[in-house]
Amino acid sequence: MGSAPESVIKETNENLLAEKKVKVVFVLGGPGSGKGTQCANIVKHFGYTHLSAGDLLRAEIKSGSENGNMIQSMIKEGKIVPSEVTIKLLQRAILEDSNDKFLIDGFPRNEENRAAFEAVTKIEPEFVLFFDCSEEEMERRILNRNQGREDDNVETIRKRFKVFLESSLPVIEYYESKGKVRKIDAAQSIEEVFEAVKAVFTPTNEQVDA
Numbered sequence: 001m002g003s004a005p006e007s008v009i010k011e012t013n014e015n016l017l018a019e020k021k022v023k024v025v026f027v028l029g030g031p032g033s034g035k036g037t038q039c040a041n042i043v044k045h046f047g048y049t050h051l052s053a054g055d056l057l058r059a060e061i062k063s064g065s066e067n068g069n070m071i072q073s074m075i076k077e078g079k080i081v082p083s084e085v086t087i088k089l090l091q092r093a094i095l096e097d098s099n100d101k102f103l104i105d106g107f108p109r110n111e112e113n114r115a116a117f118e119a120v121t122k123i124e125p126e127f128v129l130f131f132d133c134s135e136e137e138m139e140r141r142i143l144n145r146n147q148g149r150e151d152d153n154v155e156t157i158r159k160r161f162k163v164f165l166e167s168s169l170p171v172i173e174y175y176e177s178k179g180k181v182r183k184i185d186a187a188q189s190i191e192e193v194f195e196a197v198k199a200v201f202t203p204t205n206e207q208v209d210a
């Protein structure tokens with residue numbers, strides 16, 4: 001028996017996602033601002049599932065998928081992979097997980113990501129966590145990261161900063177205009193940043209009583 005055509009799988013996933021009713025928080029910030037580090041803390045304390053768009057794309061390369069070469073060269077150049085590829089990976093990861101609350105880290109990265117995700121999934125984020133950090137500090141952190149990532153070199157880091165300023169900041173500004181951005185000073189220690197993050201995720205008495 002042959003497998004179902006791509007278009008059928010896509011439509012089925014869209015319907016399933018609409019039924020699942022998930023709560024999503026987008027986690028944004030420049031490269032090396034500490035998104036992944038803080039997501040790990042949020043998972044432990046608040047029970048979310050962490051989905052890193054970058055990790056999903058790197059896993060797709062390793063899986064030997066037909067898009068692998070294209071994804072690998074985009075990442076090497078610090079460029080943004082076409083939305084349909086990334087969204088498909090996010091959809092699949094959300095559907096495969098029994099949790100109903102997700103941190104989506106490093107997505108949406110540009111206006112195309114944002115509009116396509118909204119159109120396909122009909123999901124609106126609860127809020128957007130934005131880690132604000134200077135380029136100088138982010139570059140220092142990335143160069144110390146030592147995880148063997150092909151894009152953690154000065155040349156690609158500078159390209160990633162440019163893409164962040166030109167393509168990702170406008171997405172943050174879009175959500176700012178909707179009152180959805182929770183900005184965190186990410187230049188502090190990991191512990192201090194997490195104190196600020198906890199305050200965002202902990203409902204105030206007012207919210208609990210409402």
Ligand SMILES: Nc1ncnc2c1ncn2[C@@H]1O[C@H](COP(=O)(O)OP(=O)(O)OP(=O)(O)O)[C@@H](O)[C@H]1O
Binds near residue numbers: 031033145187
């Ligand atoms: N507040 C902090 N102070 C100092 N170092 C930090 C802090 N937060 C994270 N780091 C370190 O900086 C490096 C980058 O952090 P992390 O991987 O969490 O950033 P990221 O925003 O997810 O990066 P990318 O977008 O490139 O994947 C890691 O080595 C991490 O241990």
Ligand SMILES: Nc1ccn([C@@H]2O[C@H](COP(=O)(O)O)[C@@H](O)[C@H]2O)c(=O)n1
Binds near residue numbers: 076079086107151
């Ligand atoms: N929405 C996204 C997210 C990431 N990428 C590509 O992956 C690279 C690494 O991302 P990290 O979040 O792990 O730093 C990034 O520079 C992009 O090339 C993407 O295309 N779309």
